[in-house]
Amino acid sequence: MKLGYETDYLIVGSGASGISFADTLVSETQSHITIVDRQHSPGGHWNSAYPFVRLHQPSAFYGVASQALGSNRIDTTGGNKGLHELASGREVLAYFQTVMDRKLLPSGRVRYLPNCELLENGSIRANITQETHQINVRKSIVHSSYGAGEVPALHRRKFEVDGDVDCLTPTEIAEKQQPFEQYAVLGSGKTGADVCLWLLDQGIHPSKIVWVMPRDAWWIDRRMFQPGSEFHEFKLKYALEENEAVIAAETLPDLFARLGHAGNLLQLDPDHTPTAYKCGTVTPAELDSLRKIETVIRLGHVTRLSRGKMTLKHGEIVVADDTVFIDCTATGIQKVASVPVFQPGHIFVQSVRTCQPTFSAAFIAHLEATIADDAQKNALSVPVPYPADDIDWIGQKMISLQNQFMWLQNKSIRDWLKSCRLDALTAGDRAPTETPELAQLSARFKDSLFPAMINLKKLNSMADAGEA
Numbered sequence: 001m002k003l004g005y006e007t008d009y010l011i012v013g014s015g016a017s018g019i020s021f022a023d024t025l026v027s028e029t030q031s032h033i034t035i036v037d038r039q040h041s042p043g044g045h046w047n048s049a050y051p052f053v054r055l056h057q058p059s060a061f062y063g064v065a066s067q068a069l070g071s072n073r074i075d076t077t078g079g080n081k082g083l084h085e086l087a088s089g090r091e092v093l094a095y096f097q098t099v100m101d102r103k104l105l106p107s108g109r110v111r112y113l114p115n116c117e118l119l120e121n122g123s124i125r126a127n128i129t130q131e132t133h134q135i136n137v138r139k140s141i142v143h144s145s146y147g148a149g150e151v152p153a154l155h156r157r158k159f160e161v162d163g164d165v166d167c168l169t170p171t172e173i174a175e176k177q178q179p180f181e182q183y184a185v186l187g188s189g190k191t192g193a194d195v196c197l198w199l200l201d202q203g204i205h206p207s208k209i210v211w212v213m214p215r216d217a218w219w220i221d222r223r224m225f226q227p228g229s230e231f232h233e234f235k236l237k238y239a240l241e242e243n244e245a246v247i248a249a250e251t252l253p254d255l256f257a258r259l260g261h262a263g264n265l266l267q268l269d270p271d272h273t274p275t276a277y278k279c280g281t282v283t284p285a286e287l288d289s290l291r292k293i294e295t296v297i298r299l300g301h302v303t304r305l306s307r308g309k310m311t312l313k314h315g316e317i318v319v320a321d322d323t324v325f326i327d328c329t330a331t332g333i334q335k336v337a338s339v340p341v342f343q344p345g346h347i348f349v350q351s352v353r354t355c356q357p358t359f360s361a362a363f364i365a366h367l368e369a370t371i372a373d374d375a376q377k378n379a380l381s382v383p384v385p386y387p388a389d390d391i392d393w394i395g396q397k398m399i400s401l402q403n404q405f406m407w408l409q410n411k412s413i414r415d416w417l418k419s420c421r422l423d424a425l426t427a428g429d430r431a432p433t434e435t436p437e438l439a440q441l442s443a444r445f446k447d448s449l450f451p452a453m454i455n456l457k458k459l460n461s462m463a464d465a466g467e468a
Helices: 018-029 043-047 091-109 170-175 188-203 231-249 252-263 282-290 359-370 372-381 392-408 411-419 434-465
Strands: 001-013 033-036 109-113 117-120 124-126 132-143 166-168 183-185 209-212 217-221 276-284 295-297 302-305 309-310 315-318 324-329 347-348
Touching: 001 018, 001 324, 018 033, 018 295, 018 315, 033 117, 043 295, 091 109, 109 188, 109 217, 109 252, 117 209, 170 188, 170 324, 183 188, 188 282, 231 252, 231 392, 231 434, 252 392, 252 434, 276 282, 295 359, 392 411
Parallel strands: 001 033, 001 132, 033 109, 132 347, 166 324, 183 209, 183 324, 209 295, 217 276
Antiparallel strands: 117 124, 124 132, 302 309, 309 315
């Protein structure tokens, strides 16, 4: 056992949440921070992402609070045309490396230990040399990857694959320089949609694509997550219509029917009601492209892949002998039980705002930097569980609104939110010109908040009780 050292905070994981937490703590305190990570460089799951992956939210709202990601340009081509840029995986990795090299390490208060891990006995092991080091944490161990999920390149398949079958990850299909008679995309989440769109962009005819969709998913219109005044009116109308749908809903099916009708939630096929929801975003143009794929298999999860045949939970499907199967079935972010964020000697970083992980990490770090009492900090940071099912939309919306209400009662937090570039609700979101029409919309939205919260609680109770 090597002689160790001391630190104020030990952050476990240098992924997006860990780096965001560290950035805010360095900016707002004089604390000493140690970051330990099993991987060789910062970025977490982005180190293993497929090459054509992009953010599903604008770069403007991702990363760390102190440094912009990208140039805030508007895309002029592709499915995201007309909206703010989405950083590529490579851009995200380069960004986090830059934050580490130019902000965190030069502060003189951050020690970075890649290729290392925290052991159960509290020591740190260097995985290359196998040496261990003792470390004394004066304040808290920060668990930045609580509930971290799988990525396609690393996950363990839950189905059998015969030896003469091509079953590739999204990374492998991008590197495979050969045509196939048929392309079977396994998985209906963000990765599955990304792969389908990528195949279409490569010139693969929609008739050659088979999309295995165990469950249809609800999607969020990406236009709702846009910075800048030019999107202010759209976002205000969107939020008002969402609240009005919540207020009018009498049952859970009624709620989702209203949200779908208003365009607050989008679906691939109106004849198949989604039962999954994982915060995925899509543009109307991307949805139109995905709808060109006519062969969508809804027979449950794949259990076995054979040459010329797929076996699924509820049936079998004949495919071409020369079919490549693309495995997009990794879980992604895990749905785990929420725990209090602040505990004696530990901080469990979790989302405190729907679908905004890096904002949540920065906000939690801000609470740690400015408030001493754990009970008060926990009251301001109720975790928003990551969703998997349609009904999870209700709980997410309810807790996010409750958190936002609590934050707005605190002037210091209000000021921080206005200055934080990661806050998609307030930063940079002002009307270009205040008109009577906009003022009326704003007033209607404010009036809708309380009744929406009341009915959300009712709907959430129905969801907890398993009622329709």
